[in-house]
Amino acid sequence: MNKTLTEKANSLLLHGSKKIAIIGHKNPDGDAVGACLGLYAYLKAQGHEASVVMPNDFPDFLKWLPGCEDLVIFEKDTTVVTQILKDAAIIFTLDFNALDRVGEMELILKNSRADFIMIDHHQQPQDYAVATYSDPSMSSTAEMVYHFIVGLGGQNNISPAIATNLYAGIMTDTGSFRFPATSSTTHRVIAHLMDCGANHSAIHEQIYDTNSPERMKLLGVALDHLVILPELRTAYMVLSQKELDAHHFKKGDTEGFVNYPLSILGVIFSAIFIENKQEGITKISFRSKGSFSVNEFARKHFNGGGHINAAGGRSDKSLEETVKEFISILPHYKNALNHDS
Numbered sequence: 001m002n003k004t005l006t007e008k009a010n011s012l013l014l015h016g017s018k019k020i021a022i023i024g025h026k027n028p029d030g031d032a033v034g035a036c037l038g039l040y041a042y043l044k045a046q047g048h049e050a051s052v053v054m055p056n057d058f059p060d061f062l063k064w065l066p067g068c069e070d071l072v073i074f075e076k077d078t079t080v081v082t083q084i085l086k087d088a089a090i091i092f093t094l095d096f097n098a099l100d101r102v103g104e105m106e107l108i109l110k111n112s113r114a115d116f117i118m119i120d121h122h123q124q125p126q127d128y129a130v131a132t133y134s135d136p137s138m139s140s141t142a143e144m145v146y147h148f149i150v151g152l153g154g155q156n157n158i159s160p161a162i163a164t165n166l167y168a169g170i171m172t173d174t175g176s177f178r179f180p181a182t183s184s185t186t187h188r189v190i191a192h193l194m195d196c197g198a199n200h201s202a203i204h205e206q207i208y209d210t211n212s213p214e215r216m217k218l219l220g221v222a223l224d225h226l227v228i229l230p231e232l233r234t235a236y237m238v239l240s241q242k243e244l245d246a247h248h249f250k251k252g253d254t255e256g257f258v259n260y261p262l263s264i265l266g267v268i269f270s271a272i273f274i275e276n277k278q279e280g281i282t283k284i285s286f287r288s289k290g291s292f293s294v295n296e297f298a299r300k301h302f303n304g305g306g307h308i309n310a311a312g313g314r315s316d317k318s319l320e321e322t323v324k325e326f327i328s329i330l331p332h333y334k335n336a337l338n339h340d341s
């Protein structure tokens with residue numbers, strides 16, 4: 001994090017009376033929620049008046065994170081959130097870098113006169129913030145929030161609540177510290193967070209060992225639908241709305257499913273297509289290994305984006321049509337897919 005950014009952020013935060021809103025992206029994941037709640041706990045402890053806002057609900061497996069009861073959800077409490085955003089003089093946008101990632105809240109943000117501070121590790125950031133801390137090489141936004149806090153001089157003020165939230169964000173976005181973006185610095189940050197009160201095994205258990213039987217069975221359905229295309233080193237899965245309903249689908253239930261096909265020897269590109277009848281869309285998650293960029297793939301073909309090895313997208317077409325389209329596009333990438341490690 002450069003000095004100018006710290007100076008800008010510091011001068012914005014200097015006047016403690018400014019109301020602050022901290023926002024994560026739609027369908028918030030562990031990193032979005034952990035990063036936002038970590039920053040929230042820090043700013044509150046420093047005497048700031050802050051609120052944390054998410055466009056829609058977040059998964060149950062995160063509903064124990066310190067401070068999560070203060071989180072306000074736009075989809076549930078639209079009037080309250082609209083007022084929070086109107087009153088905010090500073091708006092932090094965390095774990096996203098394009099305003100269309102907040103769904104229906106986009107218009108309010110576009111019309112806001114607040115000073116925006118972006119902290120994010122996705123590629124190709126938009127230029128809407130007065131202070132942009134963007135670094136696609138970072139493991140997670142939660143790690144960036146740690147560096148941001150240290151940059152503000154807060155390294156000795158990391159409470160157990162801050163440490164727990166940031167640890168959870170880093171852990172979930174790095175696949176428990178195994179994805180390539182996990183650096184030696186990430187591990188040093190993690191070590192410090194443990195020193196500050198993050199209980200690693202309790203966090204791991206609360207997040208990964210609280211599966212419902214329905215979720216495990218839904219994973220079984222997804223794996224049963226697995227299609228492997230060895231010549232393209234690709235595997236994909238499909239879940240229909242009917243199957244989700246039959247397993248009492250709750251937000252977050254399908255999180256991580258897309259990673260399983262990557263554990264097949266030789267597979268470097270994985271996708272999962274999930275029908276969402278309510279929104280009339282097919283939501284897609286992509287994962288890859290090596291230099292095959294799912295960010296570019298999602299951007300070019302499926303109105304999405306993300307990182308080189310983890311991205312998402314969507315289609316207005318039906319589940320079947322979307323999968324058909326995917327299969328028709330794939331051969332164009334045959335060389336790229338076979339070039340990789």
Ligand code: 5GP
Binds near residue numbers: 029284303305311314
């Ligand atoms: P997931 O597949 O877990 O939903 O998302 C993987 C990554 O891609 C995350 O970093 C997420 O922020 C990003 N992502 C997911 N869906 C979309 C999308 O529709 N648009 C963009 N730009 N990024 C997405």
Ligand code: MN
Binds near residue numbers: 141
């Ligand atoms: Mn992230």
